[in-house]
Amino acid sequence: MTITARPSDPIDSLCTELYIDGRWVQAASRKRCEVINPATEEVLASIADGGPEDARHALEVAVRAQGAWARTAPRQRSAILLRAYDLMIERREQLATIVTLEMGKPLAEARSEVTYAAEFLRWFSEEAVRIGGDATISGDGLTRIIVTKQPVGPCVLVTPWNFPLAMGTRKIGPAIAAGCTMVFKPAHLTPLSSFALAAILEEAGLPAGVLNVVCSSEPGSVVEPWMSSGLARKISFTGSTAVGVKLLEQASRHVMRSSMELGGNAPFIVFGDADLDTAVEGAMVAKLRNMGQACTAANRMFVHSSVADEFVERLASKMRSLTVGDGLDEDTQVGPLIGPAAVAKVRALVADAVDRGARVVCGGFEPQGRGYFYAPTVLADVDPASELMAQEIFGPVAPIIPFDSEHEVVGLANSTSWGLVGYAFTRDLERALRLQETIEVGMLGVNTGLVSNPAAPFGGIKESGLGREGGRAGIEEFLELRYLALPRPADA
Numbered sequence: 001m002t003i004t005a006r007p008s009d010p011i012d013s014l015c016t017e018l019y020i021d022g023r024w025v026q027a028a029s030r031k032r033c034e035v036i037n038p039a040t041e042e043v044l045a046s047i048a049d050g051g052p053e054d055a056r057h058a059l060e061v062a063v064r065a066q067g068a069w070a071r072t073a074p075r076q077r078s079a080i081l082l083r084a085y086d087l088m089i090e091r092r093e094q095l096a097t098i099v100t101l102e103m104g105k106p107l108a109e110a111r112s113e114v115t116y117a118a119e120f121l122r123w124f125s126e127e128a129v130r131i132g133g134d135a136t137i138s139g140d141g142l143t144r145i146i147v148t149k150q151p152v153g154p155c156v157l158v159t160p161w162n163f164p165l166a167m168g169t170r171k172i173g174p175a176i177a178a179g180c181t182m183v184f185k186p187a188h189l190t191p192l193s194s195f196a197l198a199a200i201l202e203e204a205g206l207p208a209g210v211l212n213v214v215c216s217s218e219p220g221s222v223v224e225p226w227m228s229s230g231l232a233r234k235i236s237f238t239g240s241t242a243v244g245v246k247l248l249e250q251a252s253r254h255v256m257r258s259s260m261e262l263g264g265n266a267p268f269i270v271f272g273d274a275d276l277d278t279a280v281e282g283a284m285v286a287k288l289r290n291m292g293q294a295c296t297a298a299n300r301m302f303v304h305s306s307v308a309d310e311f312v313e314r315l316a317s318k319m320r321s322l323t324v325g326d327g328l329d330e331d332t333q334v335g336p337l338i339g340p341a342a343v344a345k346v347r348a349l350v351a352d353a354v355d356r357g358a359r360v361v362c363g364g365f366e367p368q369g370r371g372y373f374y375a376p377t378v379l380a381d382v383d384p385a386s387e388l389m390a391q392e393i394f395g396p397v398a399p400i401i402p403f404d405s406e407h408e409v410v411g412l413a414n415s416t417s418w419g420l421v422g423y424a425f426t427r428d429l430e431r432a433l434r435l436q437e438t439i440e441v442g443m444l445g446v447n448t449g450l451v452s453n454p455a456a457p458f459g460g461i462k463e464s465g466l467g468r469e470g471g472r473a474g475i476e477e478f479l480e481l482r483y484l485a486l487p488r489p490a491d492a
Contacts, residue, residue, distance in 0.1 A: 010094040011101060011192060016047040018054055018215070019198045021061040022208025028053040033188055033217040038104040038336040039326040039371045047191055050214040055183070055222040056229070058212035062154040062181040063231050065209030070151045070179040074129045077176055081125035083204035088118035088197075095165060095196055100327040102190045103164055104335040104372075105290055107327055117166040117197075119454040120173040120470065127475045128177035137488065144486040149479040151179035152257050153233030156226045158219070158247075159194070160239045161187035161338055162293045168197050170458075170469045171236045172211065176201075178478035183232070184213045185222050189338060191215040223247070230254045234478065237261070238295075241418070241463045248466075259467035259477045261295070261459055263392055264420035267413035267439070268298035268449075271406070272306040274425035278447055280314045283398065285449030286423050288322075288376065291335055292396045293342070295464075296421045296443075296452065300389055301400045302409045308402040312380050315398060316361040319376040324367055336372045337395060343372050346395035349388040353399060356383040363396070384412070406431065414440045420460035421451055442468075 017024040031049035036042070088095060096110035105113070134147040155175050159167035168186060175182050186194035198213050216222040226232050227250035234257040237247050241263040251258045268286055270279045286298035303311045327335040337343050343366060350364055363377030374395050382389070382399040389399065403409040413422060422441040426432055432446045442460035445451040452458060457468035467477050 010098055010196070011045055014045070014098075014192055014195050015199065016045050016192070016195060018048045018050050018058070019195070019211070019213040020054070020058045021212065022202065027051060028057075035102055035189070035192060036339070037101055038338055039328070041370050041372075044101055045192060047188075047195075047215060049188075050216040051218070051221050052225045054214050055225040058183045058214050059154065059226055059229055059231055061209045062183050062212055065207070066151075066154050066181045069181050069207065069210050072179065074131060074177075077179065078125045078128040080201070080205045081121045081128065081173060081176055084201050084206075085118050085121040085125065087200045087204060088114060088121065091200070092118075095193065097328070098192050098196055099165055099190075100335070102192045103161065104338065105327055106332045106335050107330060109290065109335075110327065113163060113166050116452070116454070117163075117169040120166070120169040123454040123470070124173035124177040124475060127174070127472070131178070131475065131479065142488055142490070144488050146484040146486065148482050148484070149476075150482050152478055152480045153180060154231060155180045155182045155234040155236060155478065156223065156232045157182050157184040158223060158235070158237045158239065159184075159186050161190040162290055164190035164193035165197060167238050168194050170454075170474075171238075172197070172201070174469075174475045174478050175236075176206065176210070178475055180234070180478050181210050182212065183226055184211060185219060186213065186215055188215050188217045188219070224250065227251060227256070228253065233257060235259070236467075236469075236477065244465065257477070257480070259469065260465040261467075261469060262420075262463060262465040263418055264295040264297070264460065264464055265299045265390075265392060265416045265418040266296060266421045266423065266441075267409075268301045268423045269409055269413065269425065269435075270301070270303040270307065270311055271424070271426040271428070271431065272304040273427045274304075274307070275427065275447070276307060276311060276314060279311065279425040280318060282423060282425060282445075282447065282449030283315055284318055286445075287398050287449075288334065288396055289450070291337060293338060293394045295392070297393070298398070298423060298449070299393055300412075301398055302403050302412055303400055305402040305404050308400065312361055312378060312400055315400075316378040319378055319396075319398070320362045322376050324373055324375060326371070334376055334396060337374055339372055342394060343374055346374050346393065346397060349386075349391075349393055349395075350377060350379070350397060353379055353382055353386040353388055356386050358382045358386065358399065390416070406434075410435070410438050414438075417463040418460070419462035420464035421445070423449060
């Protein structure tokens with residue numbers, strides 16, 4: 001493991017206050033909180049720590065701005081998003097450095113996140129001018145039925161720390177395109193990417209008051225006033241199922257529109273006929289993207305008994321070869337976890353699996369030195385009753401369980417309350433089509449370890465959430481239908 005000295009970076013030029021009504025302002029309490037680099041444990045920045053008073057102010061601004069923003073021409077909203085996309089691509093290296101510094105992922109992954117994040121702005125710039133409606137005549141011929149789509153109104157956006165830039169654009173992009181104003185709370189562990197995004201959107205021409213950013217080390221002190229106000233009309237949240245359930249309870253008080261992208265427990269299935277080279281490469285992507293800190297991460301790996309031993313050895317060989325270290329080092333392939341609690345959780349889950357009989361094929365330890373690191377780990381002979389089979393690992397640990405039949409593995413895959421994403425590797429097209437119908441997930445990757453795409457509807461079923469982000473469905477989450485009835489003369 002190597003630790004790279006922090007270079008001169010773009011954080012020094014960032015505004016680190018609250019962003020309300022087009023201005024950067026201090027928190028009413030004047031409180032600050034620190035942002036820590038998880039690779040070095042050094043303080044990157046001190047940011048404004050918002051509270052209830054700031055939250056109420058930000059929402060009042062968003063409510064005032066809603067009427068004028070909703071009336072803007074779709075082409076104007078589209079142009080703002082497209083300019084912001086261009087600026088993000090132009091500043092890709094700067095933004096990637098910010099992501100790596102505050103979140104830890106290797107620069108190569110951070111660059112990919114910038115591109116991915118920017119694509120949501122470009123995608124929704126195109127959707128802004130394609131918001132449609134409908135017109136028809138009632139069955140009895142007496143009424144013209146005209147249906148339009150209108151902005152739902154001021155929105156509450158809450159994002160997690162693991163993809164700090166992409167989670168922002170995935171929500172902000174469709175809200176802007178639909179004509180909604182926003183109050184936005186990014187994760188206090190990784191807020192700097194969101195500050196950079198807000199500055200880019202302002203530079204791209206987004207009017208004051210449309211986007212308002214309030215970060216807080218006590219999320220409930222900000223989000224609860226928004227939810228209880230009766231002024232916000234929609235909540236879009238990405239995070240844990242437990243928090244999502246609480247937000248849905250709060251949303252019910254005022255019947256708020258709700259989009260929830262919640263937890264996952266993704267099955268990764270390798271059938272006996274799979275191309276093992278493809279399956280191993282897919283496993284590396286699905287397991288190690290963002291050091292396994294993703295709701296889409298392969299959490300439970302089921303491998304057919306006929307190829308299980310070979311798959312384990314191939315995967316372990318790949319895992320052993322990875323370079324762990326500071327993401328700023330171009331040679332780094334695996335960065336740190338987000339903090340000490342994340343390392344402690346992974347350590348406990350691995351220990352529980354080993355106590356239940358799992359065999360550590362590689363990894364299973366914490367590298368020496370500063371930073372919150374855990375070595376890429378492969379566990380074989382895992383007991384299905386192990387704790388890491390029942391919750392998100394959120395770390396670079398691959399637990400492998402053999403199976404013997406399709407019926408058996410579908411039952412194992414579905415034996416969870418979550419249903420976000422799954423992965424299956426097989427050469428059998430008929431089997432792939434069956435799995436799409438039988439595995440209880442909102443997204444299924446066949447012979448690929450990556451399903452995220454701005455052009456596709458991202459989301460899950462069961463306790464993994466409500467609604468979809470991205471794709472043509474993404475903007476619909478920020479629109480509501482309105483129906484106009486016009487009497488039609490009988491002789492028309």
